[in-house]
Structures are given as structure tokens and as C-alpha cells.
Amino acid sequence: MLSQTEENYLKAIYSIGLHTGKSVSTNNIAEELDTKASSVTDMIKKLSEKKLVDYKKYQGTNLTSKGKQIAVKIVRKHRLWEVFLVNNLNYAWDEVHDLAEQLEHIKSDTLINKLEEFLEFPTHDPHGDPIPDKEGNIEHHKNVMLSSIEENNTCKVLGVKDSSSAFLKFLDSKKITLGSSIKVISKEEFDNSITIEINNELFSISHLISKNLFVKKI
Amino acid sequence: MLSQTEENYLKAIYSIGLHTGKSVSTNNIAEELDTKASSVTDMIKKLSEKKLVDYKKYQGTNLTSKGKQIAVKIVRKHRLWEVFLVNNLNYAWDEVHDLAEQLEHIKSDTLINKLEEFLEFPTHDPHGDPIPDKEGNIEHHKNVMLSSIEENNTCKVLGVKDSSSAFLKFLDSKKITLGSSIKVISKEEFDNSITIEINNELFSISHLISKNLFVKKI
DNA sequence: TAAAATATTTAGATAAGTCTAAAAAATATA
């Protein structure tokens, strides 16, 4: 049985690896988990002995398939709990992450499958992130950002890349939610800000915003 | 913020104290938590420094009001989670205790209140145990056991004293559930077994069974 | 390609929670 700490390391290595593709560096993990590099080295050695990561000194870390399987399972739990909190307990989408960080460590083979059934097999969490199935299969975003949509095209919001409370509350204030239709009216070359139309209203959003919204052209 | 271990000690002291009334002994706590007396002494000292228990060497332990408040809150969380697991996730009443032992340690001021609302403010858990309210008020059982009911009286099952899986499964097999009406037909002096009528069926149950069922005369 | 900067690992320390074995106190027994 893994400790919460070990699970958090596996999840961190998984999510860093998803973005970068390459081996995951000690410093990256330390930053992700808000700890020191020396602590990371210690834990990596332990995970390596348990065959959950491949590790060679100074060469970075990769999850083994066993390690990846565990990491994905934790992601699955995290996202299903987030769905429960938003859909059934009336939490807002910016309030659930920290709670899910706790709930994802509840140990039970049956619980998460029963929860999934209770939630009627959702495919995405409240932030638009895909929920892995029982077998660990996961359909990743196509990574089309609002910032890449051309003028006069309309798209639908599928998810957020940054799911910080600050960003989510900003979206709330602009009435941008998952499923919103957004038409790109014009793009400003100078600062990459764009003018968009949503619910028949026009306004301008910065590049920082548009590059953090996953969308699909329609 | 208390650790899970500290919370478990407080809960153990609380539940031992409920039964006995007196100061709680080091050995009792050790037995309840399946640990050694020396470990208990160490932890008691720590809890005493935090003003969560009153402790004098060799004199046993009592919860302070602050300690009791925390213990009751954990009981509240435990029982509300049990209701969720049985009512919404279709767990059987003998399957939920260990999961609730984990879930009761989730830290959140809002979560348990939202859960309570979602569950529509249940007053008792799946084993008939009363659920403390937000303020920590709790209505304890009147402690009337089936074994104390006289012949030819009918009563209603309110709860179980022993909530081990073995006992609960036995009750399942006899179709005894919370709310069941039981008529005491006859009592056997020799071994204190009794013959009861339930759902128009007669059968005999041992003293061990009848003294573990909370009932109310009707 | 050698020096400088950065990244990573090692060494040694600390805190929480646990254990065994031994000492001390309280309680039971004779």
C-alpha cells in the first residue's frame, strides 16, 4: 500500500511528463510538490526500488507502466470526486481542487467505481479534463487553444488549461463556461489580445486568457 | 491541524468514555487502537500539551471540552459518510465502516455540511447510531436492548450495538433490519435465548444477539 | 575546452509515530 506522499510523487511525475514528453527532472518534481530537490532524490530512490519509476542518477525519472497505472488511477479519482462536489454538493468549479487532492487518496477498489456509476459515467471533470476509465484509458485534449482560432471562426469551450481559482473566477465574471460558444471577431497583433463575441456581447481578452482555454472549432 | 493519528486517539477516548463514564485508561486506548501502551502514553502527553485531554500520570485520561468537540465532529463525519455510502452508492451496511474510517479524516469545514444537506439531514446512520448536528449535539440511544423486552411485547429495531460485519450479515440472513417489528414470544431461562416473531416467522435467537439490538417498545 | 553556473546527490539532522525492554507506580492478594 502506497502512502499519500508516494501517490503524490507519482501523480506529479505523471503530469509533468504529460506536458514535456521527456524525462522528468528532480527540480521539476520539487517545484510541483513544493519541496526540496534533496527530498525528491530520496523519494525517487524509494519509488525506484518499488519499480514504480525508472531512475538513473542525474538522468531524470520516468514512470514505469506500473507507476503510470497508479498515477492515472489517482487522476481518475481526483476528477470523479470533483464531478461529485460540483454536481451534487453545489460547489463552484473553483472550489473543488484542494478537496479532491484529499479525496483522491481514499483507498478502495470499489468506491471509485460505485461513485462513477452514481455520477452516471461522466467523461470530463468540471474543468473539462478527461476522466480515465476503469482500465486507465484516457482521451487527452486535442490541445486546440482559443488563441489559435482565426478571425471570424466560432468555437466551443471544452476546458481550461489553468484551473487556478483566480482564472476560473475571471471566466465566471465573463460568463464563460464549458460549452460556451465564442466567435473570434478580431486579433490584435501587438499584444495578441483578441476581441470575442459571447452571448451576443463583445469584449477583449488578453493572450494569457485565450491561450488557457481549450476549444473546438464549430 | 491535527493528524489522522491524533484524531483517531481523540475518537477512541471519546467512545471508550461513552461506555464507561470514568477516566479512560492507557491500556483501553491501546486495545481500541490496536497499539502498545507505551505509544499511547507518548500520544496522550502530546494531546495533553495541546489541551485536548486532561492527563495526570497513572490517573487515566479525559477529553477536554475542546477535545470532545473534535471527537464528536469526527463521529459526525463518519456517520454521514456511512449514510452516503449506503443510500447513494449502494453499499451494504456491513461494508461501509472501514471506508468511513478513511473518509472521516477529510479536512473541510464546508464539505460535511454540504454532504449533510445533500443527504437531507439524516438523523441516524445505517446502523441506527445518532448523527451529531453541526453544533455537536447528539441524542444518544435510550439503551433498551431486545434482551430486556418481556414476553408478548412487540418492539421496533432502532440500531445495533455490535456493528461487526459478521453480526450484520447474520441479521441480513434473518431479515432483521432497522425498523423491523419483533414480537418476543418466549424466553428461555437456561441460556437466555428467546423466540421471536418477525414477518410472521418464528425463530430462536441467542442472548448474544438479543443484547446487541437496540429496540423501542411499541 | 576550460571556467562558471546550474542541477543533482549525499551527509547529517529533525519530527512524528511506533516498538521492545526495563523501571516505577498502583492495585490485588494473601
Add this chain to the structure above:
DNA sequence: TATATTTTTTAGACTTATCTAAATATTTTA
């Protein structure tokens, strides 16, 4: 009430996860 038994505490050690400071390896820069 003296002795035996039981309970509780203390002493010292171990594990996990963390840290700081120092050493070592890798990468960048000139």
C-alpha cells in the same frame, strides 16, 4: 501490611519524510 501482579511510564531505537549544507555531476558560456 507485606508481597505479588498488573498497569503505566520511561529509555532508547527504528522508520518515514522532511530539511540544510556541502559535495559532485552536468550543462552553459566564453
